[in-house]
Amino acid sequence: MTYQRLRVPRLAQLVLVIGGTYGGFWLIFDLWLGQPIPRSLMGMYMFFVVVGVLMVFTATEKSTGQLVGPIRALVEDPARRWLRNVVFTVVPALAALGVYLQMQPSDEPPLELRSIHPAPPSSVKIFGKRYDLMSLENPYRHLEKDDPEQFRELVAAGGEVYIRNCQYCHGDKLDGKGPYAQGLNPVPLNFQDIGTIAQLQESFLFWRIATGGPGLPKEATPWISSMPVWEDFLSEEQIWQVILYLYDYTGHRPRSWGHE
Amino acid sequence: MNSTQLPVAIVKGVLGACRSRTVLLVAGLASVLLWLGVPTELLAAVTGSPPAAASTALDGGLSGIAAPELTAADYPSIRGVNARVAVWLVAQLHLWFAAFVLAVPIFVFIIEAIGMKTRDKRYDDMAYEFIKISITAYSLTAILGGLLLFSLIVFYPDLFSYLSRIFGESMFYYALAFFAESAALYLYYYGWHWLQGGFRKWLHLTVGLVLNAVGTTLMFLANGWVTFMMSPAGVDPAGLFAGDAWTAMHNYLWNPINLHRFIANIAYGGSIVGAYAAFRFLSATRPEERAHYDWMGYNANFVAILALLPLPFAGYYLAAEIYAYSQQMGITLMGGIFAWLFIIQAVLIGTLFLSANYYLWCGMGRSDGAARYHCYIKYLAIAIIGSFLVWFTPHTLVLTNEELKALGGPYHKYLGPLGIMPAKNTAVNIMILATAVSFLFYRRSNRIATVSWVKAGNAAQLALYTAGIANLLFLGIYHGYFTNTVYKVAASIPQVMTTLIIIVVSITLDSLMYRGAREVAPLNWGRVPNRAQYALFLLAVAFTWLMGLMGYIRSGIRQHWHVTDVFRDASPDAYTPTLGYAANVVSVGTIAFMVLVIFVFWLSQVSGRRTPSEGFWKGAAG
Numbered sequence: 083m084t085y086q087r088l089r090v091p092r093l094a095q096l097v098l099v100i101g102g103t104y105g106g107f108w109l110i111f112d113l114w115l116g117q118p119i120p121r122s123l124m125g126m127y128m129f130f131v132v133v134g135v136l137m138v139f140t141a142t143e144k145s146t147g148q149l150v151g152p153i154r155a156l157v158e159d160p161a162r163r164w165l166r167n168v169v170f171t172v173v174p175a176l177a178a179l180g181v182y183l184q185m186q187p188s189d190e191p192p193l194e195l196r197s198i199h200p201a202p203p204s205s206v207k208i209f210g211k212r213y214d215l216m217s218l219e220n221p222y223r224h225l226e227k228d229d230p231e232q233f234r235e236l237v238a239a240g241g242e243v244y245i246r247n248c249q250y251c252h253g254d255k256l257d258g259k260g261p262y263a264q265g266l267n268p269v270p271l272n273f274q275d276i277g278t279i280a281q282l283q284e285s286f287l288f289w290r291i292a293t294g295g296p297g298l299p300k301e302a303t304p305w306i307s308s309m310p311v312w313e314d315f316l317s318e319e320q321i322w323q324v325i326l327y328l329y330d331y332t333g334h335r336p337r338s339w340g341h342e
Numbered sequence: 343m344n345s346t347q348l349p350v351a352i353v354k355g356v357l358g359a360c361r362s363r364t365v366l367l368v369a370g371l372a373s374v375l376l377w378l379g380v381p382t383e384l385l386a387a388v389t390g391s392p393p394a395a396a397s398t399a400l401d402g403g404l405s406g407i408a409a410p411e412l413t414a415a416d417y418p419s420i421r422g423v424n425a426r427v428a429v430w431l432v433a434q435l436h437l438w439f440a441a442f443v444l445a446v447p448i449f450v451f452i453i454e455a456i457g458m459k460t461r462d463k464r465y466d467d468m469a470y471e472f473i474k475i476s477i478t479a480y481s482l483t484a485i486l487g488g489l490l491l492f493s494l495i496v497f498y499p500d501l502f503s504y505l506s507r508i509f510g511e512s513m514f515y516y517a518l519a520f521f522a523e524s525a526a527l528y529l530y531y532y533g534w535h536w537l538q539g540g541f542r543k544w545l546h547l548t549v550g551l552v553l554n555a556v557g558t559t560l561m562f563l564a565n566g567w568v569t570f571m572m573s574p575a576g577v578d579p580a581g582l583f584a585g586d587a588w589t590a591m592h593n594y595l596w597n598p599i600n601l602h603r604f605i606a607n608i609a610y611g612g613s614i615v616g617a618y619a620a621f622r623f624l625s626a627t628r629p630e631e632r633a634h635y636d637w638m639g640y641n642a643n644f645v646a647i648l649a650l651l652p653l654p655f656a657g658y659y660l661a662a663e664i665y666a667y668s669q670q671m672g673i674t675l676m677g678g679i680f681a682w683l684f685i686i687q688a689v690l691i692g693t694l695f696l697s698a699n700y701y702l703w704c705g706m707g708r709s710d711g712a713a714r715y716h717c718y719i720k721y722l723a724i725a726i727i728g729s730f731l732v733w734f735t736p737h738t739l740v741l742t743n744e745e746l747k748a749l750g751g752p753y754h755k756y757l758g759p760l761g762i763m764p765a766k767n768t769a770v771n772i773m774i775l776a777t778a779v780s781f782l783f784y785r786r787s788n789r790i791a792t793v794s795w796v797k798a799g800n801a802a803q804l805a806l807y808t809a810g811i812a813n814l815l816f817l818g819i820y821h822g823y824f825t826n827t828v829y830k831v832a833a834s835i836p837q838v839m840t841t842l843i844i845i846v847v848s849i850t851l852d853s854l855m856y857r858g859a860r861e862v863a864p865l866n867w868g869r870v871p872n873r874a875q876y877a878l879f880l881l882a883v884a885f886t887w888l889m890g891l892m893g894y895i896r897s898g899i900r901q902h903w904h905v906t907d908v909f910r911d912a913s914p915d916a917y918t919p920t921l922g923y924a925a926n927v928v929s930v931g932t933i934a935f936m937v938l939v940i941f942v943f944w945l946s947q948v949s950g951r952r953t954p955s956e957g958f959w960k961g962a963a964g
Contacts, residue, residue, distance in 0.1 A: 117755045118748055122740040127731055130692070134727035137696065138720050141703040143871065145716075193740050201674035204907060216669060258751050267743065268752060275753050276823055277737050277762055281677070283669055335825070 092148035096139050103131050122193070200299050202285070208292045208313050218285035220322050220336075233326070240327030243320045251308070256331055266308050273332050280334035287325045287336075291316075406582030407507050409909035410500050417913040418496060425497035426915035427927060432493050434890050434931045435938075436486035441603075441889065442939075443483050444557045445611020446476040447527070449645055451550040458543055468638055471946075472615055473531050478942045480527060484520075498913075501904045509567055511587040516563045519556055526553035558604065565599045566591030571905050572896070573667050581908050594667045598660040605649055605656050610885050612646030614939065617882035620875035621943050633868035639878055640705060646881060647698045647777065651845070654691070654770045655838045658763075662831050664899070671906070674899050681738060682921055683895055688734035688766070690888040695773050697881040699726060702780045704874035711863035712787035718779075725776040732769035737761025764822020767834050771814045771841045775807065778845045782852055789859040799855045803848050810844040886935055890928040898924070 090098070107127065112118045119127065140146045156166055205214045225233040245254070251270040253260040258272030271278050279287060289297070295307030312321060329336055410416075419425060450469045457465025494502045506513060530549045537546035575593035576585025583590065619639035626632045665672030676684055703719050706712035735757055739745075746752065759765060782803075793799070814837055821833035900906050902916045910916075919927075 111756070115756060117757075118745065119757065120739050120741050120745045120749075120754070123735065123757070126689075126734065130727060130730055133696065134723050134730075137700050137703070138723045140873065141700070141706075141719050142716055143707055146871070190742055190744070193742060201670045201678040204668075204670055267746070269746065269750075272751050272753060275751075276759050277753055281762065286669065286673075 093152050096135060099135050100132055104128060202289050206289055209318050215285045215289055220284040220325060222322055222326060236323050237326045237330045240323035243324045244327050273328055279328055282337055284325050284336045288321055291321050406584035408582050409504060412500055412912040414912055414914050416500055429493045429497055430927060431931050432490045434893055435935055436490045438935045439479055439483040439486055441607045441610050442614050443476050443480045444561055445607040446472055447553050447557060448608055449611045451554055454547060470534050475618060475946050477531055478945055505567060508583055508590050509587055512563050512591060519560050523556045523560060526556055562600050566596055569593050569595040569599050572900060574905050574908050577908050595663060598663040602656040602660045605653050609646050609649035609653055612642050613882040613885045616642035616646060616878040618943050620878040623875050629868055636870050637867045643701050650694060651774050658834055671899050679918055680895050683891060685734055685736050687891055690884050692730040692733055693884045694881060695726060695777060697877045699777055699780045701874050701877040702784045704871055706784055706787045708865045708869050709788035709863045715783040722776050722780055726773055729769040729773040732760050732765055735760040764818045764830055767837055768814050768818030771837050774841055775844060788861055788863050788865050789856055790862050791855045791859050793855055799851055803851055806844055806848055810840050813840050887932045890931050894924055894928055
């Protein structure tokens, strides 16, 4: 008994690969991990997946012929007139439906491109003094090596400042999930994320904490951050202490250009 | 003269004038203006604006050049012309053509040297054809350079005056070097057929070397002016410039830009020449013509890819230096307002890799022996597309409110870490390695290795790539996410070294394996689908667009400063335009450049056409 290998037409293979990749993304990110891929990013991913699949399927003349053959036959073969009419009606109708659904007015506010990390000014006036943010360093950072005991005390003091003032929004685990977080948009930053404080110098944190949302430069508009101006409530020492605590708790290191 | 001859004659006349008089005129005028230091006083008189506050002695006894404090009234305007957009487009067009005419001679020099070494005249003919194209482009470069100079003088007189006071000396030498480059280029082009064979060929090659040395020097000089505006050197805390031209030129970002532009120019030149070959291939009517331009396109693409491979590293070095120079500039560049343009940049760089690989895969069809490697194409595509998706995944996502709530914050828990540089460095290294493998398959397509150690050699190459990719992943993940920034940035160097070592060792090993290899099927030049030629076009367009976009970003990160933190821009345009507006201006520039380039390609065809003119000339037959 001989088995004939099932040959899936090339065009069907193309559709299966593209559909399978999309389904794979959905299964992994939406269902399994519970972190869906945003629509804007998914659009870019799928565009280049389609480009890549087309590249592979048209890399050789034989493969291109197999792919294009049925499409050419559909357009040119008089015997397929009915099928052609159906395809030429359904495909534009689907495209029109897609456009209609995309353009349909909704209650959803328009998307905003907001800079999470706006560029700091070269210098800033805080506590009545002018600080050069290019060269500003945490005055207590050196104690980490020079006097570890005092450093631990400062970190603990910073922790106390954090719990009294910051955890309501940024969370007691520093993950941006404080009790008030759900009521805010943009949501408070998750300091555990590798993309936040681990990418920044301590002077940047000092500037952002001290001047809060109102201190954001114009570039960061729309200005909708709820971050208070902490220089009105905390001392300079307390701000530096809380910065020590943020890095200590999360295990991240501040951005620096010096070897450890 | 009949109606068809007239346009040809006009074109030739214009070309002739461009080649000689316009170039000399523009260069001469520029050098005289710069040398005499005319702008400040002359323009103050012409525009009615006060002379720039450039002084050499101030009341406090300090000496140096102070940046003027301007108001919007100090910027002349012409009705209906947006000064910023005019200077932006002219500067960008000048730079594109300058990159082209600096790159093509490097390319031509290498090709001529290969022809000389192999004694294969095809290389010499190809090199000559390229330099012929660059002659017309050279005229356009000079014309656009002159236009840029006048645009700066007209629209930004005080800025030009300030810069010419600091760089007057180097501007003068720039003009002199321009004469030297013109002389070397004309001698190189017009002497091509005269300086053939033996010692004369050596002499000709030496002229090519001089041409490249002078061209590169010109670029370095102009880079000094541009980088001074980004990272000024020799300026004291009071904002006074107290150094000399060398101090100003040898600023923090000068060498990173020099390196990046030098490599990028070679890749760009290769891509434009590739587009020319594709243009000629698609318009060819005879098989031998198709074969010639197919071969030319392959060589151009090879050079473009070769230079493209180290380019991301040079770019990363430049970005790291910008960060090190100024946290503010670095964050503006990659975390702030320009971050989204970097996503477009990533998409365009990925497009370059996709185009280059697709061209190689299609090119394997030139030999029937390539069928053995077709089954591997899909795996290469998975590696390249997978890396590409990582390469352009943004750190800051565009989210609807619903998505924001679903994710629990503005960052994606699993895709967010792909938004920072360690992931991108790893991805681009893997893309480069996959491209190298595509090239290896292409090289092998028409041959079978006959050495006894073929199996061992293939196993060694497989092991090399496997170990190398494992090392890239380790460096990217461990140093990228679990160590201090300084190690994270430093880890990019061993990543680069890993990639370069793999490429060099594997190609060397492959060359040894295929020494004396048996040809199983000949390479049929010209047997390549038209769609491969469109990939070459895409390569050139993507390069051009990319350069325009990155040029805007490099200039735009100065924000409201003419010279960062020293000389404030007080013009009505001293704001950062929206991303869409900037992208549109760059796109218009790209289209204008491509139209001009196609015009240059067309001219190169026109110059070879002959129209019979029987009965037109007295006493002449035909």
